Amino acid sequence: MFSDFSAAELTAIFAMQGFAGLILFAVFVLMALGLAIIFGQMGVINMAHGEFMILGAYVTYMTSNLFANHFPELFGSYFLFAIVLAFFAAALLGVIVEWGLIRFLYHRPLDTLLATWGLSLILQQAYRSIFGAREVGVVIPDWLMGSYQITDMIEVPINGLFVMSLAVLATVTVAVLMYRSRWGKQVRAVVQNREMAGAVGINTARVDRLTFALGCGIAGVAGSAFTMIGSTGPSSGQLYIVDTFLVVVFGGAGSLFGTVASAFSISQSQSIMEFFMGGSMAKVLTLLVVVIILMFRPQGLFSLKVRR
Amino acid sequence: MEHSKPKLSRRSFLARSIAAMSAAVLLSGISLTATANPSTAEVNTTGLAVTDDTVKVGILHSITGTMAISEEGSVQAEILAIEQINAMGGVLGRQIEYVQEDGASDWPTFADRANKLLRQDKVAAVFGCWTSASRKAVLPIFERNNGMLYYPTFYEGLEQSPNVIYTGQEATQQILAGLDWVSEDKGAKTFYLIGSDYIWPRTSNKIARTHIEQHLGGQVVGEDYFPLGHTSFNSVINRIRLRKPDVIFASVVGGSNVAFYRQLKAAGLDMTKEDFTLLTISVTEDEILGIGGDNIEGAYASMKYFQSLPNENNQAFVEAFKARWGADAVIGDVTQAAYLGPWLWKAAVEKAGSFDVDRVREASPGIELTTAPEGYVRIHENHHLWSKTRIGHAQRDGQFKVVYETDELMEPDPFPAGYQ
Numbered sequence: 091m092f093s094d095f096s097a098a099e100l101t102a103i104f105a106m107q108g109f110a111g112l113i114l115f116a117v118f119v120l121m122a123l124g125l126a127i128i129f130g131q132m133g134v135i136n137m138a139h140g141e142f143m144i145l146g147a148y149v150t151y152m153t154s155n156l157f158a159n160h161f162p163e164l165f166g167s168y169f170l171f172a173i174v175l176a177f178f179a180a181a182l183l184g185v186i187v188e189w190g191l192i193r194f195l196y197h198r199p200l201d202t203l204l205a206t207w208g209l210s211l212i213l214q215q216a217y218r219s220i221f222g223a224r225e226v227g228v229v230i231p232d233w234l235m236g237s238y239q240i241t242d243m244i245e246v247p248i249n250g251l252f253v254m255s256l257a258v259l260a261t262v263t264v265a266v267l268m269y270r271s272r273w274g275k276q277v278r279a280v281v282q283n284r285e286m287a288g289a290v291g292i293n294t295a296r297v298d299r300l301t302f303a304l305g306c307g308i309a310g311v312a313g314s315a316f317t318m319i320g321s322t323g324p325s326s327g328q329l330y331i332v333d334t335f336l337v338v339v340f341g342g343a344g345s346l347f348g349t350v351a352s353a354f355s356i357s358q359s360q361s362i363m364e365f366f367m368g369g370s371m372a373k374v375l376t377l378l379v380v381v382i383i384l385m386f387r388p389q390g391l392f393s394l395k396v397r398r
Numbered sequence: 399m400e401h402s403k404p405k406l407s408r409r410s411f412l413a414r415s416i417a418a419m420s421a422a423v424l425l426s427g428i429s430l431t432a433t434a435n436p437s438t439a440e441v442n443t444t445g446l447a448v449t450d451d452t453v454k455v456g457i458l459h460s461i462t463g464t465m466a467i468s469e470e471g472s473v474q475a476e477i478l479a480i481e482q483i484n485a486m487g488g489v490l491g492r493q494i495e496y497v498q499e500d501g502a503s504d505w506p507t508f509a510d511r512a513n514k515l516l517r518q519d520k521v522a523a524v525f526g527c528w529t530s531a532s533r534k535a536v537l538p539i540f541e542r543n544n545g546m547l548y549y550p551t552f553y554e555g556l557e558q559s560p561n562v563i564y565t566g567q568e569a570t571q572q573i574l575a576g577l578d579w580v581s582e583d584k585g586a587k588t589f590y591l592i593g594s595d596y597i598w599p600r601t602s603n604k605i606a607r608t609h610i611e612q613h614l615g616g617q618v619v620g621e622d623y624f625p626l627g628h629t630s631f632n633s634v635i636n637r638i639r640l641r642k643p644d645v646i647f648a649s650v651v652g653g654s655n656v657a658f659y660r661q662l663k664a665a666g667l668d669m670t671k672e673d674f675t676l677l678t679i680s681v682t683e684d685e686i687l688g689i690g691g692d693n694i695e696g697a698y699a700s701m702k703y704f705q706s707l708p709n710e711n712n713q714a715f716v717e718a719f720k721a722r723w724g725a726d727a728v729i730g731d732v733t734q735a736a737y738l739g740p741w742l743w744k745a746a747v748e749k750a751g752s753f754d755v756d757r758v759r760e761a762s763p764g765i766e767l768t769t770a771p772e773g774y775v776r777i778h779e780n781h782h783l784w785s786k787t788r789i790g791h792a793q794r795d796g797q798f799k800v801v802y803e804t805d806e807l808m809e810p811d812p813f814p815a816g817y818q
Contacts, residue, residue: 095640099640103636103639103640106636106639107633107636109632110630110632110633110635110636113630113632114630114632117629117630215462218462218466222470223461223466223467223470224467224470224684224687224688225467225653225656225685225687225688226687226688227686227687227688227689227690227691228690229690229692230660230690235663235664235692236664236666237664237665237666239666245665245666247632247661247664247665247666248664249664250632250664316629318660318664319629319630319657319660319661319664320629320653320656320657320660321652321653321654321655321656321657321688322656322688323467323653323688324466324467325463325464325467325653326653328464328627329627329628329629329653330629360630361630361632361633362633364630364633364634365633365634365636365637368621368622368623368624368634369595369622369623369624369625369628369633369634370595370623370624370625372633373625373628
């Protein structure tokens, strides 16, 4: 298929294609990070993860309206405020959900699955009642929407760069929190042995609540960023949930590095195959490869070695 | 069941005297209209829910679940039409009462609710369904119970039921006119087809490809499908860049739409510069709400109705719609087609002089509506509508500017020979 193109064209296309893969990688990392924390560290299968993301998206929508109506001169920078607000809104909802629902269901993975699925339906209908059934259009500041011209042929979308930096920032923050902070130590202690962690004086209930809130908050940030590339509607969260679980399960629950590695391999293969054979076929092949690898490595790419 | 002369029991005697008295009271009040109405026994021989002054119809759309986003407009249009008909005196002198059921974006639920409307409520007609999947789910129920469905969505064709009137366009009406226009007006030679992966885009693209290759002398340089809900289009955008097609022919639907147009714009493929033409058959004013007018500005859409159509019927319709449902309401192609349903049914009932489904069906072909917002429409023998196709140019404010309109009505052809 390449015979009728010049070398310069091909280089440009491959450069842009590599970049497309990186953007997808960043999207996957942002989607999966929150879930990896909740699923990996707490063993909770949170089917409502997508709805937490959409909460972030709606917060972004409301912030943009607020700025457009009251501080039009600051509109260009509303997005940064929106991301912070989205984090806290989703984290707050996370605390409430953990307190009211999840904490009764630890060690009952199937029940949490059903309960959080129910929660996702409730949240979807709540969004529909509050914001209307139609999708809302989030106006993105102009500086985020254009593309950055590197050469004649190569153009890099700025929102892609933004999503990438956000993904890096979020990953580094979570890594530092998990592996360099006192709180992270407590979380890991609870994951490894809940009773023993409790016995040495760690407030495990509080650790659980904060972990869940952090995971939800990151979902909110992801949702806020995705208003640039996807739709914002009551059931838009459903668009992301399958890919999110795929990345987390394939990476190996409980391993942050595994999530990143899994997001990288899935996004690269998906985006390269999409280029050659179109979206549906690429998806089928990606899923097929993931299933085959999981057959031989049920614990995922990387897994925590824990004595159980 | 056969009844030999029933005995007059005390209870039924009482009931009859009450009925007689109330009838007398009613008659004295509204004697003028009552005498004008044909008797119920005459206009309803099959036990439908018709009384001397009311007739029941059903509205069956999703008001919860993923499809609520699309079906909301149809419900609003149908209710508006029914209220307007009632204000004009109803159908055969009877006020329309509607029973609204929620299909909940779930096809078995659609079937179940259709059953309830036809068997329990005995409605005379149903206005409803949106996706082809929901229509296919209720179709056997309408055929078995001999109901009448008015279906508003533009769809892939390949269907013709005696129990359905299709008020939206079937695929060829929408596609052929659009492709002819882009080929003539823009001199387009190469086409890139992209769509969501289910029956409507695939059937549409099959028709489009045949027309491009056999009738327009053009070339299809790419054809891609994406799963419903797909949100990353950067790879296909790179392919499009490489192929440099004159036309991107898009039938992407749902949430994917938003992702597709936002990423197209972010990738620097600016539709306002007219380096290429994007022709879509799936984006109405409704979808632009989510996509954002600034992201789709410059695209062209091929369908039969746009909110901005500058005729008197449409101006009145838009005004009435906004008065009823709020000033910021938008009206897309399907919403207008849904609005036609109750009016077409009224016309057919009045022509037949009866609510009986069989007689309404017989009367339907040839029914014309000169008051339709889209202009003039007429029901074809095959239960689809003759209608014009228009090309709209997407503006920044989320509206379309109509830039072209077919001279003639497009004939509906749900089973296009040579295109399958």
